[in-house]
Amino acid sequence: MNFFREITQKPWLTTDGPGGEIRDHGAFALPKATVGVRVFLVVVTVLFSLFAVAYSDRMAVADWRAMPEPWLLWPNTLMLILGSVALHGASLSARRGRMDDLRSRLCLAGAFSIAFLVGQALVWRELFALGYYAADNPANAFFYLLTALHGLHLLGGLGVLAWTVTRIYGGLEPEKFKRSVDLCAVYWHFLLVVWLILFGLLLFT
Amino acid sequence: MADIVPTAVDDIPSAEVAEVDLYHARSWWTKYVFSQDAKVIAVQYSCTAIAIGLVALVLSWLMRLQLGFPESFSFIDASDYYQFITMHGMIMVIYLLTALFLGGFGNYLIPLMVGARDMVFPYVNMLSFWVYLLAVAVLVASFFVPGGPTGAGWTLYPPQAILSGTPGSEYGIILMLVSLALFIIGFTMGGLNYVVTVLQARTRGMTLMRLPLTVWGIFVATILALLAFPALFVGCVMMIFDRVLGSSFFMPAIVEMGQQLSYGGGSPLLFQHLFWFFGHPEVYIVALPAFGIVSDLLSVHARRHIFGYRMMVWAIVIIGALSFVVWAHHMYVSGMNPWFGFFFATTTLIIAVPTALKVYNWALTLWRANIQFTLPMLFALGFIVTFVNGGITGLFLGNVVVDVPLSDTMFVVAHFHMVMGVAPILVIFGAIYHWYPLMTGRMLDEKMGQFHFWVTFVGAYTIFLPLHYLGLLGVPRRYFEMGETSFIPASAQDLNAFVTVVALIVGFAQIVFLFNLFRSLRHGKVAGRNPWKAASLEWQTDDVPPGHGNFGEHLPVVYRWAYDYSVPGAPDDFIPQNVPSNAVAENHAEAPSAADGIEAPRT
Numbered sequence: 045m046n047f048f049r050e051i052t053q054k055p056w057l058t059t060d061g062p063g064g065e066i067r068d069h070g071a072f073a074l075p076k077a078t079v080g081v082r083v084f085l086v087v088v089t090v091l092f093s094l095f096a097v098a099y100s101d102r103m104a105v106a107d108w109r110a111m112p113e114p115w116l117l118w119p120n121t122l123m124l125i126l127g128s129v130a131l132h133g134a135s136l137s138a139r140r141g142r143m144d145d146l147r148s149r150l151c152l153a154g155a156f157s158i159a160f161l162v163g164q165a166l167v168w169r170e171l172f173a174l175g176y177y178a179a180d181n182p183a184n185a186f187f188y189l190l191t192a193l194h195g196l197h198l199l200g201g202l203g204v205l206a207w208t209v210t211r212i213y214g215g216l217e218p219e220k221f222k223r224s225v226d227l228c229a230v231y232w233h234f235l236l237v238v239w240l241i242l243f244g245l246l247l248f249t
Numbered sequence: 250m251a252d253i254v255p256t257a258v259d260d261i262p263s264a265e266v267a268e269v270d271l272y273h274a275r276s277w278w279t280k281y282v283f284s285q286d287a288k289v290i291a292v293q294y295s296c297t298a299i300a301i302g303l304v305a306l307v308l309s310w311l312m313r314l315q316l317g318f319p320e321s322f323s324f325i326d327a328s329d330y331y332q333f334i335t336m337h338g339m340i341m342v343i344y345l346l347t348a349l350f351l352g353g354f355g356n357y358l359i360p361l362m363v364g365a366r367d368m369v370f371p372y373v374n375m376l377s378f379w380v381y382l383l384a385v386a387v388l389v390a391s392f393f394v395p396g397g398p399t400g401a402g403w404t405l406y407p408p409q410a411i412l413s414g415t416p417g418s419e420y421g422i423i424l425m426l427v428s429l430a431l432f433i434i435g436f437t438m439g440g441l442n443y444v445v446t447v448l449q450a451r452t453r454g455m456t457l458m459r460l461p462l463t464v465w466g467i468f469v470a471t472i473l474a475l476l477a478f479p480a481l482f483v484g485c486v487m488m489i490f491d492r493v494l495g496s497s498f499f500m501p502a503i504v505e506m507g508q509q510l511s512y513g514g515g516s517p518l519l520f521q522h523l524f525w526f527f528g529h530p531e532v533y534i535v536a537l538p539a540f541g542i543v544s545d546l547l548s549v550h551a552r553r554h555i556f557g558y559r560m561m562v563w564a565i566v567i568i569g570a571l572s573f574v575v576w577a578h579h580m581y582v583s584g585m586n587p588w589f590g591f592f593f594a595t596t597t598l599i600i601a602v603p604t605a606l607k608v609y610n611w612a613l614t615l616w617r618a619n620i621q622f623t624l625p626m627l628f629a630l631g632f633i634v635t636f637v638n639g640g641i642t643g644l645f646l647g648n649v650v651v652d653v654p655l656s657d658t659m660f661v662v663a664h665f666h667m668v669m670g671v672a673p674i675l676v677i678f679g680a681i682y683h684w685y686p687l688m689t690g691r692m693l694d695e696k697m698g699q700f701h702f703w704v705t706f707v708g709a710y711t712i713f714l715p716l717h718y719l720g721l722l723g724v725p726r727r728y729f730e731m732g733e734t735s736f737i738p739a740s741a742q743d744l745n746a747f748v749t750v751v752a753l754i755v756g757f758a759q760i761v762f763l764f765n766l767f768r769s770l771r772h773g774k775v776a777g778r779n780p781w782k783a784a785s786l787e788w789q790t791d792d793v794p795p796g797h798g799n800f801g802e803h804l805p806v807v808y809r810w811a812y813d814y815s816v817p818g819a820p821d822d823f824i825p826q827n828v829p830s831n832a833v834a835e836n837h838a839e840a841p842s843a844a845d846g847i848e849a850p851r852t
Binding site for chain 2: 045047050051052053054055056070071072074076077079080083084086087090091094095098101102105106107108177178179182184185189193
């Protein structure tokens with residue numbers, strides 16, 4: 045759909061013809077779920093961008109003291125990358141109709157993602173043990189806030205992934221689960237990029 | 250003439266139109282309570298919004314009683330008053346207007362007007378309502394917690410919002426912030442539905458430029474909301490951290506009751522930027538659906554096509570885009586670089602151009618039209634006048650040098666009540682009088698409606714014109730009582746008392762309206778099919794009210810825009826959107842719906 049071409053049409057003009065004036069209604073040539081997920085990702089992008097703006101604004105004040113970066117964040121990042129790779133693989137398996145590969149890769153993606161979340165919880169515990177509380181410094185508060193929000197988004201994705209896996213085991217028709225797996229993969233890649241940006245922000249500030 | 254090439258019916262790709270998986274309820278609970286039908290969800294949204302709106306109405310009466318007759322009511326103290334103004338403002342803007350326009354009218358009208366069986370994600374749509382209801386429940390709960398609801402003002406500015414001197418700083422503010430966060434989550438679920446349904450579920454022939462302006466208004470307003478609400482979400486979450494965990498995102502170093510608090514370094518201005526980055530688009534989240542609806546009401550009830558349809562669409566889109574670059578005009582007195590003030594004043598004035606264009610087009614739609622003074626038309630005309638009034642005082646306040654002395658006076662209160670209180674409410678009333686016959690199959694009572702309109706319209710002016718004057722005198726807003734103030738004459742108090750009496754009368758008219766709504770459900774005149782002789786698709790359904798799935802066995806096919814009224818040579822003074830040219834000469838009072846539609850499974 046070319047939006048600009050669409051909104052320059054002159055709807056009051058009518059043309060005569062045997063079939064009347066049916067025109068292509070100009071929808072995107074995409075499944076509605078794909079359009080829905082893309083719109084949602086735009087909203088989430090705006091959300092995290094605004095947090096990033098708030099972060100950079102608050103960082104400029106003199107009381108900002110950067111937090112240490114626990115080493116566990118690195119293996120956690122690796123878990124998320126592996127989860128994303130596994131889902132990409134699952135998406136390829138779905139397209140090729142390899143059901144065994146698909147199931148194992150989806151479960152693997154879920155396992156890596158859960159490992160990431162558990163890892164993040166361990167990071168929190170370590171930081172609490174070292175005495176880094178949200179009230180002490182805005183850098184600490186931002187760390188907890190951003191990791192929590194990112195984790196909640198991943199948790200929501202895991203819910204959808206679990207639902208997809210259940211439906212696949214329940215005999216969902218291939219065309220539909222291909223789309224579901226594709227969209228899960230897109231969402232995971234997106235959350236990986238968000239995490240890499242957040243991690244970079246935490247590392248370099 | 251034909252810059253658009255007509256395409257033979259068979260060549261049109263059906264996209265997803267035929268792929269509708271319609272959910273069928275299997276029990277009373279899934280049909281009426283946990284329903285996935287957008288029309289039921291619309292009624293649920295509307296009833297909840299109106300119910301909580303009534304709470305806000307009562308709060309406004311209590312406020313007016315205090316302002317009109319200070320020291321007369323022992324049950325209203327200063328803390329109560331601040332809680333009343335805060336809850337009144339927040340409920341009206343978010344939980345009533347936003348929810349009613351988008352959740353109520355959006356859910357009911359989008360699928361019907363675009364020719365779809367339902368929203369594209371019905372389950373998510375249902376969740377949207379229940380999360381909204383939860384948000385309302387949390388908000389209402391704040392009335393019953395120790396300390397009561399927050400009294401921070403609807404803008405919730407820190408640091409005062411969470412300091413102990415502010416009413417509701419214990420639990421009320423937390424519940425307010427949680428409620429707002431829930432509202433945003435719920436709205437996002439609904440908003441995805443509205444946007445994707447408009448983009449992907451239009452029936453065959455329904456191009457974007459054949460959409461009624463109501464759909465355009467709701468569509469663009471939803472996009473604004475999806476992009477603007479995250480800013481409020483960020484502000485709410487960060488303030489919850491400040492209040493509950495003691496962080497200092499927004500809290501500067503501050504002394505309270507002689508005690509140095511542990512906060513330090515936070516930026517209250519950062520919250521203001523976040524709040525108004527949401528807050529100004531919010532004005533248009535309410536206004537754009539009102540613009541769209543009023544365009545359709547005018548066209549139908551003046552029996553004339555909307556003047557300048559394309560300009561109307563472009564104006565909606567341009568206003569939506571510009572609404573994101575004017576937010577700091579709410580912060581002129583917060584302190585900013587003068588060049589920023591200049592920038593935001595300029596963008597604010599520029600937004601008047603597409604807005605004025607819409608007003609001209611409404612006026613030109615009425616020019617030499619066959620105007621029917623029906624209730625929807627009266628409310629639509631009332632809206633235009635009121636919106637122009639409120640818009641012009643907006644031009645005053647958009648200028649820094651005029652805004653500074655008027656800031657925080659009753660002039661501001663009068664301005665925003667006219668432009669985003671009275672004006673959109675008039676549209677909501679007009680829309681209810683217009684679409685009530687479609688939703689219930691009955692007409693609302695005309696005499697009660699006339700009483701409702703004239704008391705509301707004249708009453709609103711009798712309330713808010715004096716408030717402009719009080720503002721010019723320097724009467725500040727948010728004051729529990731004026732006491733001895735040398736520059737304000739004693740007569741200002743008489744005016745306040747007069748305004749209070751009128752506000753109570755206008756409030757009574759709303760009770761009459763509610764009575765009319767309930768009474769007409771059973772005793773209203775039977776509306777029949779398409780009583781207003783409207784051309785848009787929602788009136789071309791097989792059943793009135795439309796049944797589950799909206800359009801019987803076949804979806805309608807659209808051949809024209811929604812504004813073919815008084816077409817020369819046509820036998821009737823309107824041609825429905827689903828009537829092809831070669832059928833126009835025939836009597837189209839019974840528009841085709843089954844014989845010429847798309848076979849879409851209703852699985």
